[in-house]
Amino acid sequence: MVAPxxxxxxPDAWGVAAQLYSLRSEGSQGIGDLGDLGALLRWAAPAGAGAVLLSPLHAPSPVLPQQDSPYYPSSRLWWNPLHLRVPGLPEDASGSLIDRNHVWRMKRSALQSWFISSAVGDSWGRWVEAQGEPLRLYSVWCALAERYGNNWREWPEEFRRPDSPAVTDFDREDFDVQFHSWCQWLVSRQLTGAKRSAPDVHLIGDLAVGFDASGADAWRYQDQLALDWRVGAPPDMFTPDGQDWGLPPFNPIALRSQRFQPFVETVRAALRGFAGLRIDHVMGLFRLWWVPPGASPRDGAYVQQPSDVLVGILRLEAHRAGAFLVGEDLGTVGEGVRDTLQASGILGTKVAWFEQDPPTRWPRQCLATLTTHDLPTVAAVWQGRDGDRAMADRLTSLTHAPAGSLAEDVALSMHHLLARSPALLRLATLEDLCASVERPNVPGTVVEHPNWCRRLPVRIEDLDRRPLVRASTQAFREARRD
Incomplete structure (x- = not known):
């Protein structure tokens, strides 16, 4: 293929990394939504931030129970309507945990009433027509899932393939199909509206590794998938048993036979509405750890991917969208991967917990941060509530903080170091800015921790009332003046 x-x-910018679902502001409705995103952007711009990285906006199934993890979607082609701000619903910005099932029941009912009563006009129809087959099939899948259940492999036989005559007939003038298309149009409008709050702040999306084998993308791309296999990670020093992510991999041979159209559609969709895109587990473009049916991750093996084509598609689609790219290259990285990414202008990722050098000595071509959604916060490590001794020792060596120092002071010292990093993108997590001891996700746990369900301990409107937030943002603003 030919690609740039x-x-x-x-951009050369500092900013924040935010879990969209966790945001709280005036008017919040039980979960972080696009109204809260607008509030965050309105806070970020005058604070001097030039970038905001969001957790994935990918669409879950519309069927209860709702999936908590944004990294285990039904579809990477479309957005999560749970993040819509719905007029007329009561404010619910209290509480520390999110009940997605309750919120979706409330929003689903209100959205349907809104759809029935609204005069959507020509703009909706034109938008739906422009989205074409991908939106039609996604909306059909949602309507079928609400009737027959979440797993398309257990549906009536005539609906198990997206190209069947029964699916075509079902699509015609079906109310629920139109409703789900309308919800996607609403997300598009609200996302655009949120970005208008701060047009100079670069909004960065996040592309998950894969999707649920029972979901909309798997139904659509079933002929290009190894449906009974799962993507994961090999054993390492952090996870001695390896990892099973439960995601079906694309068959590289079948993908090539389709001229990589599923990957093109996925990247194009992920870039839609964003100035930049983070690719989770970017090493998966080069090789993926496949776990056999019924086996453990220890029994898996690497399957090489057509990386030259996949990375080329990324570059081409990024140019078409006018967006930059960031690769999450943490963990076991194959030989030559980082060289290829650097040559392609795709930023790598540096995290304080994994680096021997201080942030002030990190490379320029990277996204620099102190932690991630899967790792402990600075406050939790300093207080001995999360992480290990090596992490605590690292904080001491970097900040020279004496024992007994306040977690807020240690976090501020770390933000000073991050602010002075030569890295192009320097992102503080909202959890670290709030000195939270709770991280968004603890890998390998299901019921032990409320993963992906924690709300920020402070409303966006109140961020600047916190001394740590004010001092940290000042450190970032002043660092580039030196």
Whole structure:
């Protein structure tokens, strides 16, 4: 294929990494939504931030129970309507945990009433027509899932393939199909509205590794998938048993036979509405750890991917969208991967817990951060509530903080170091800015921790009332003046 040699350049900016679902502001409705995103952007711009990285906006199934993890979607092609701000619903910005099932019941009912009573006009129809087959099939899948259950492999036989005559007949003038298309149009409008709150702040999306084998994308791409296999990670020092992510991998041979159209559609969709895109587990473009049916991750093996084509598609679609690219290259990285990413203009990722050098000595072509959604916060490590001794020792060596120092002071010292990093993108997590001891996700746990369900301990409107937030943002603003 022919593609530009490098992706568009990333800006030189500091900013914040935010879990969208966790945001709280005036008017919140039980979960972080696009109204809260607008509030975050309106806070970020005058604070001097130039970038905001969001957790994935991918669509879950519309069927209860709702999936908590944004990294285990039904579809990576479409957005999560749970993040819509719905007029007329009561404010619910209290509470520390999110009940997605309750919120979706409430919003689903209100959205349907809104759809029935609204005069949507020509703009909706034109938008739906422009989205074409991908939106039609996604909306059909949602309507079928609400009737027959979440797993398309257990549906009536005539609906198990998206190209069946029964699916075509079902699509015609079906109310629920139109409703789900309308919800996607609403997300598009609200996302655009949120970005208008701060047009100079670069909004960065996040592309998950894969999707649920029972979901909309698997139904659509079933002929290109190894449906009974799962993607994961090999054993390492952090996870001696390896990892099973429960995601079906694309068959590289079948993908090539389709001229990589599923991957093109996925990347194009992930870039829609964003100035930049983070690719989770970017090493998966080079090789993926496949776990056999009925086996453990220890029994898996690497399957090589057509990385030259996949990375080329990323560069090409990034240019078409005018967006920069960031690769999450943490963990076991194959030989030559980082060289290829650097040559392609795709930023790598540096995390304080994994680096021997301080942030002030990290490379320029990277996204620099102190932690991630899967790792402990600075406050939790300093207080001995999360992480290990090596992490605590690292904080001491970097900040020279004496024992007994306040977690807020240690976090501020770390933000000073991050602010002075030469990295192009320097992102503080909202959890670290709030000195939270709770991280969004603890890998390998299901019921032990409320993963992906924690709300930020402070409303966006109250961020600047916190001394740590004010001092940290000042450190970031002043660092580039030196």
């Amino acid at each position: 040699r490098r992706a568009p350049d990333a």
